[in-house]
Amino acid sequence: MTTWLPNAVVEHLRVVATWPELPGERYVIDRPIGRGGMGTVYVARDTALERDVAVKVSNAPAPGGGLDDRLRQEARVLARLEHPGIVPVHDAGLLADGRLFYVMKLVHGETLSTHVARIEGEAAMLGIFERVTETMAFAHEAGVVHRDLKPSNVMVGRFGEVLVLDWGVASVMAKDTTLAGTRVGTPGFMSPEQARGEAATGTASDVFALGALLFWMLTGDAPPLTPDEATRRLRAAPRRPVKRLAAIVLKSLAPDASQRYAHAADLAADLARYRAGGPVSAHRETALERAGHWFVKYRTFILLIAAYLVMRAMFAFLR
Amino acid sequence: MNKPVLGALVGGILGIFDGLSALVSAPETAPQIVGIIIGSTFKGLIVGVLVGWYASRVQSLAKGMIVGLIVAAFFAYLVAAMPQPDGTHYYWEIMLPGSIVGLIVGYATQKYGRARRIA
């Protein structure tokens, strides 16, 4: 006699078959909140500190595979990168069935993919992008390359915090768990050298992804393959950027990695100069543009001196 | 450079030019121009130090510029109150440009210069 399983039991079995049973009694799993290629994220209760945390569990069917290696790598990268833009890791270990998990801060918010629709104005948009760039600059400084930056990997928290997620394919200097020649990244946001599967992808690959992210925030689309088409689309974008900002985007998206900013920090610096109204390295300005920026920068001073000179001239004239 | 020193520098330089400008706005004062420049520079130095001192304690562009305006106007008034050899007073000619110099010093000391160190 074969067992008969009603629909409710079939669904229950699907869930419990992979339901993580954490060792000890500290963390109690509540519900799944997201699933990626590498792991599933659950909300859990940390009974020791009486707070909710997020637990990421490997999607590997059995312990010890490549997926576990990537999850372990991600946990270690996150632990190494202590930065407000990176989710802090609290704990890591093995489930009762041997699969890997790690515990991290639970962030309430939404990914940039959905949040972007509610961003009002260039300043707010660049504010978010600048935070992502600063986080990446920190990671690059620590020798870590993300390699899969995209809108769904950026989380905007309820209180405006901006976090870069999913460091599972990150490369840590010489210690790299992804195979040489393996394509990592997401089409549209991965650099040409990543798309070709080149082993030597470095910080400039993340710079490309940052450029793609900014392009996407401005136009609503991932960047096209050619710089000419990218320029055309930027000009037609709803949030049409001025020349200097467009130049920053296009320099980040240069097909040749050596033509891009070398590090995210260089991009961040150029962006900060743009936001301060100054000249940017990505755009060679004409004398008129330079004068205009100089005037904008020192306008109060110039106006005060002009007022003084007008006053003096007026008195001389009245005599 | 701390803010009082910066204020003194800006105030002093503007004071020199302010004194020299008398040659244009009031050519008949040419015989007394050296005294005018010295007095104007001295006035600029004092205004600069006071406004710079204020800026090192209060970080507010608006307040700094208003204080610069008032202090410079007050010292310009003291200068303007001294009659010329012919007994005339140049209140407007001295106080209006002098007040603008105060605004400039107030702006410069708020924007630039090292603020007071917090112990």
Place this chain on the structure above:
Amino acid sequence: MAFGDLSEGYWRPSYHYLRLHWRLPADTAEDVVQAFFTAAFEKHYVERYDPTKAKFRTFLRVCLDRFVQNHQKAERAEKRGGGQPHLPLDFPGAEQELAAIAMQDRGDLDRFFHDETVRALFARTVDAMRRTFEAEGKSVVFRVFERHDLRPSPDLTYASVAREFDLTAAQVTNYLHAARRRFREQALVNLRALVGTDEEYRDEARELFGLEIA
């Protein structure tokens, strides 16, 4: 794919499909299932499967549809006689299950066939687990799993199951870990035997359990 896996994994979904979608009478559905799997074995249906065109279960369902059409034509032409080899299939059991199957979305045939395949896959897995746990002298592990996961209810807790079986809550936790892991592993083994390619296996495992097979 072994013939045993093919018939064991798919005969029950096929029977339910014929009864509910084709509205065949029970005895006709039995005949068609018997004939279909016999023909599948004799005429090497599996070898005709092209993984670039469809999933294996879709291919099999389309084969079954064609087989039924041909079967009906043949029946109209001449009454078929007996004499075909018979597979040992539990048709009365499958018939009893019909009433419990909610075929809400009759339009999505592939979905229905998929759901029934999963049901059959899990049922086979549970049966295999029962046998192996008993053979290992660990039938209590299976009984705990059966109580907690095969007859789930909202008021059931580890503590209540522990009381029922005179165990500690920690033992119940451990037994459930072991049984669920065994279930997952066995279900994946059974699943691999039912699909045409490794890629299809990876897709099905991802859809079924959210697992990424290397």
